[in-house]
Amino acid sequence: MSNEIKIFENKEVRSIWDIEKEEWYFSVIDVVGVLTESSNPRRYWSDLKQKIKDEEGGIEVYEKIV
Template sequence: MAQNDSIQLFEDKRIRTAWDEEKEEWYFSVVDVVAVLT
């Protein structure tokens, strides 16, 4: 699985992401998403 890691910004908070080229899907860190929403 080829994977590119990057950081996305949402309301000035960082969310770790990973791109799966084979499936063409983004994966997001649940811990980071919950931190942004709370």
């Protein structure tokens, strides 16, 4: 795997390239920070996951997002 920093709208987004799968993986926290312009993207993501769980009666966040 290869680690890289990508720049999106002048903000860093951590990423990893999986050579075997030929896929990029990006940091959810970094993407949330860029898209929401939140000063605390980790907290924003945590609150969003909780809200989804509460609204959907316990459905896993992964299933809802994917």
